[in-house]
Amino acid sequence: MFFNSLSELPHFIQSFSTTIFVIDPKTLIDLKPLITIEPTTTDSTISVDHVRELIKLTEVKQTAKLFLLIRHAERLSESASNALLKTIEEPGKQIHIAFLTEHPDLLLPTVRSRAMLFRLRQKNTLIQSPTVPASILDYAKKLLVADNTTLISLIDEITKKKSKNDQDSDKTIILQIIKATIEIAYKSYFKTQNPKFLKKIRGLIAAHDAISKNGNKKLQLLANLIS
Numbered sequence: 001m002f003f004n005s006l007s008e009l010p011h012f013i014q015s016f017s018t019t020i021f022v023i024d025p026k027t028l029i030d031l032k033p034l035i036t037i038e039p040t041t042t043d044s045t046i047s048v049d050h051v052r053e054l055i056k057l058t059e060v061k062q063t064a065k066l067f068l069l070i071r072h073a074e075r076l077s078e079s080a081s082n083a084l085l086k087t088i089e090e091p092g093k094q095i096h097i098a099f100l101t102e103h104p105d106l107l108l109p110t111v112r113s114r115a116m117l118f119r120l121r122q123k124n125t126l127i128q129s130p131t132v133p134a135s136i137l138d139y140a141k142k143l144l145v146a147d148n149t150t151l152i153s154l155i156d157e158i159t160k161k162k163s164k165n166d167q168d169s170d171k172t173i174i175l176q177i178i179k180a181t182i183e184i185a186y187k188s189y190f191k192t193q194n195p196k197f198l199k200k201i202r203g204l205i206a207a208h209d210a211i212s213k214n215g216n217k218k219l220q221l222l223a224n225l226i227s
Contacts, residue, residue, distance in 0.1 A: 001186045002121040013067060015190075016198070018088040018097045018115040020107070025071040025100040038071035046070065051080040055087050062094035073099035074106035081108045088114050113209035116186075116201070132180050136173070140180035144188070144200065148226050155225070159218040174217050178208045200225070 003012060006023070010031050013019055021027075025038070035057065037050050054068055068091075070076070076084070088111065091097050097115075101107065104117060132140075139158055146154050161173055182204050189197035203224035210220040 001116065001118050001183065003118050004121050006120070012116075012118055013096050013098045014065070016116045017091050017095070018099075020073065020099040020101065020104055020112065020115045020117040022102060022104050022117070022119045023100060024102065025073070027100060029067075029069060029098070031067045034067045034069055036069045036071060039075050045075045045077045046072070046080050047077055048079040048083050051076070051083050055083065058087050058091050058095050062092060064094060066095050068095065068097045070097070070099045073101040073111075074103040076107070076111075078108065081111050085110055085114065109212070110209070113205055113212075132176075136176050136180050139177045140184055143177065143181045143225075144184050144197075151225055152222070155218060155221045159221065171211060171214075171217065174221075175208060175211060178204050178211070182208075199227075 003009075006027060009021065009027070009029060012021075013029070013031060035054070037046060037054055039046055054070075057066065057068065088097055099107070099111075099115065104112065139154075142154055143151070143158070158174060158177060161170065182201055185197045185201045185204065188194070189201070207220045207224040210224075211217050
């Protein structure tokens with residue numbers, strides 16, 4: 001998902017419980033109260049002890065919004081990242097956690113899969129976003145709006161879909177459909193502010209994470225999308 005201006009950051013952070021922004025980690029964030037953790041030196045990591053202090057804050061019932069910011073998130077140690085997993089999945093109603101990094105690929109996949117990732121849209125760039133095939137987009141649109149009965153038959157159809165490209169596996173096709181659905185769901189949420197799209201996004205991300213790890217494609221889609 002892309003955003004157009006740094007001025008949009010507060011809106012995105014407040015709209016989701018956990019977010020990752022691919023931007024300069026030193027970017028100023030105008031939100032209060034804001035608690036920040038970051039590496040203590042230019043070559044140090046963010047230790048599990050730093051993270052535990054953050055986790056303690058999430059365990060206290062909040063009566064107002066609290067914003068937690070992790071700068072240079074790619075420098076979270078593996079133990080610190082693992083310690084955060086439960087917290088970033090369910091941080092609490094009033095708590096919003098944001099990661100700032102220029103290297104999202106260095107984050108653990110289990111962290112990335114539990115957060116909404118946003119990139120700043122580059123102006124005047126010569127690099128064009130890849131075009132989503134019409135067949136993938138069609139499945140994504142259907143997957144987003146289908147009721148439970150339709151979802152069951154649609155998921156059965158999607159998981160039986162065979163790739164026509166030797167370079168793409170059947171799993172790759174399904175992951176492409178899920179990613180396209182997430183993109184459409186994001187746009188639908190920001191246009192309507194309807195929380196049902198957030199619920200759909202969370203289910204899609206969970207299914208994507210499980211299928212990426214070779215989970216059963218049909219069972220994961222059914223378990224995470226049928227309400």
